Amino acid sequence: MIVLAAGKGTRMRSRRPKVLHPLAGQSLIQRVLRTSRTLVPKTITVVVGHQSELVQAALAHHGDLKFARQELQLGTAHALQQTRSALETTQGSLVVMSGDVPRLSSATLTKLIDAHEATGAAGTVLTATLKRPYGYGRIVRSQGEMVGIVEETDATREQRNIREVNGGVYAFDIEPLFDALDQISETGPKHERYLPAIISSYRRRGLRVGTVTADDPNEIRGINSQTELAEVSSIVRQSKNEELMGAGVTIEDPSTTYIDDDVTVGPDTVIHPGVRLEGRTHVGERCELQSWVVVDSTIEDDCIVRNCCVVTEARLASGTVVGPFAHLRPGSILELGARVGNFVEMKQATLGRGSKANHLSYLGDATVGDRVNVGAGTITCNYDGGTKNRTTIADGAFVGSGTQLVAPVTVGQDGYVAAGSCITEDVPPGSLGVARARQENKPGWVEKKRRSE
Ligand code: UD1
Numbered sequence: 001m002i003v004l005a006a007g008k009g010t011r012m013r014s015r016r017p018k019v020l021h022p023l024a025g026q027s028l029i030q031r032v033l034r035t036s037r038t039l040v041p042k043t044i045t046v047v048v049g050h051q052s053e054l055v056q057a058a059l060a061h062h063g064d065l066k067f068a069r070q071e072l073q074l075g076t077a078h079a080l081q082q083t084r085s086a087l088e089t090t091q092g093s094l095v096v097m098s099g100d101v102p103r104l105s106s107a108t109l110t111k112l113i114d115a116h117e118a119t120g121a122a123g124t125v126l127t128a129t130l131k132r133p134y135g136y137g138r139i140v141r142s143q144g145e146m147v148g149i150v151e152e153t154d155a156t157r158e159q160r161n162i163r164e165v166n167g168g169v170y171a172f173d174i175e176p177l178f179d180a181l182d183q184i185s186e187t188g189p190k191h192e193r194y195l196p197a198i199i200s201s202y203r204r205r206g207l208r209v210g211t212v213t214a215d216d217p218n219e220i221r222g223i224n225s226q227t228e229l230a231e232v233s234s235i236v237r238q239s240k241n242e243e244l245m246g247a248g249v250t251i252e253d254p255s256t257t258y259i260d261d262d263v264t265v266g267p268d269t270v271i272h273p274g275v276r277l278e279g280r281t282h283v284g285e286r287c288e289l290q291s292w293v294v295v296d297s298t299i300e301d302d303c304i305v306r307n308c309c310v311v312t313e314a315r316l317a318s319g320t321v322v323g324p325f326a327h328l329r330p331g332s333i334l335e336l337g338a339r340v341g342n343f344v345e346m347k348q349a350t351l352g353r354g355s356k357a358n359h360l361s362y363l364g365d366a367t368v369g370d371r372v373n374v375g376a377g378t379i380t381c382n383y384d385g386g387t388k389n390r391t392t393i394a395d396g397a398f399v400g401s402g403t404q405l406v407a408p409v410t411v412g413q414d415g416y417v418a419a420g421s422c423i424t425e426d427v428p429p430g431s432l433g434v435a436r437a438r439q440e441n442k443p444g445w446v447e448k449k450r451r452s453e
């Protein structure tokens with residue numbers, strides 16, 4: 001298996017290598033590799049060139065990939081030639097994929113290889129019939145047989161009307177391939193050597209070539225520009241939304257709902273407009289995710305996340321309620337039935353079963369037990385300028401409003417903290433901690449002030 005990914009992607013007008021652009025949470029090349037792996041190929045070689053260090057670094061976690069370098073990007077045939085030393089002694093079929101064709105399904109790829117092997121062709125091209133074939137190489141046929149592929153720029157007006165296009169994915173018999181590649185001549189102002197030119201070259205040498213047509217033409221959509229990236233993203237999103245709706249999820253407005261491929265959502269969950277679910281997020285059954293919620297986390301069953309919350313690397317156990325306007329940062333854990341209200345931020349903090357932090361709080365590096373009430377405006381002062389320190393609030397405790405808990409500090413089981421306290425020492429279990437200046441009232445003060453004015 002070869003993946004061509006050395007091109008510059010000039011038409012993207014971006015500094016980022018084209019194949020690293022994300023599409024619904026995964027880069028183009030990650031998507032291509034994921035599909036390629038479903039075939040369990042013996043080896044996968046990625047041809048890299050333009051900004052190869054970035055592409056290789058992005059793929060470093062795939063331990064088994066091989067890389068072939070194409071120092072100068074002299075076209076797709078030239079790119080494939082760079083794999084010669086890696087493959088020359090190998091026999092059998094070789095699949096060539098384009099790193100910028102991200103939506104190909106494993107079923108279509110399998111269909112391509114099966115047909116290639118069944119017909120015994122030297123080369124088989126994946127094609128599709130598009131309503132708007134602009135930009136793609138056109139499949140030229142004579143008496144039904146493919147006789148060549150002509151690129152848009154080289155096509156006659158008549159050829160431009162051909163709607164069957166080259167998908168940029170091929171199966172080849174390795175044996176005649178590399179010699180044929182050597183014979184492809186340069187074309188165009190950039191002196192590029194085009195892989196599709198191999199078709200007419202094979203025909204001239206009497207080698208058999210064939211085609212397989214993708215049933216869904218969107219599968220072969222290539223990404224060359226930002227506009228195409230947006231178009232294909234919207235197709236990917238739509239199919240994810242349809243998959244979830246088919247499994248019983250209510251999506252009020254699919255056109256504004258952005259759900260990455262690896263996200264799972266249980267039935268009877270209702271997703272309001274403008275929600276974004278990222279990465280490997282799991283949302284259980286019967287949840288409600290209100291508008292403008294962004295989640296990259298695990299949310300169990302029967303949870304409600306109200307409008308405008310950001311929930312990242314957090315875990316919400318069943319029956320929890322969050323928001324509106326809450327920010328749950330990495331390491332936030334809400335246990336069964338816990339509640340977090342508006343303008344509450346959490347980080348590396350656990351809120352125990354049935355506990356509540358309903359208004360305007362910051363809980364950082366904190367362990368809050370079960371049935372605790374965290375009063376409005378409570379702040380854990382977790383950072384002393386050097387280290388982060390933990391706050392522990394044991395089961396059943398009550399923290400009055402406007403409290404500062406200067407960590408490291410513990411409020412014992414069933415302890416109380418008086419509102420407005422700045423707690424710097426542990427509050428023992430069952431005790432009341434008060435840490436504020438005693439109030440003094442000055443009778444007649446206002447009257448005195450007025451008289452002196
Ligand atoms: C290519 C095909 C076209 C087909 C289309 C399908 C050629 C000449 N044309 O056009 O017939 O319809 O794909 O999407 O092949 N690459 C390299 N090295 C290079 C040039 C490109 O590795 O020197 C890689 C790119 O990174 C990309 C792939 O090959 O992943 C395709 O290159 P691209 O320039 O996008 O070709 P298209 O113009 O789309």
Ligand code: CA
Pocket residue numbers: 098100222223224
């Ligand atoms: Ca392309």
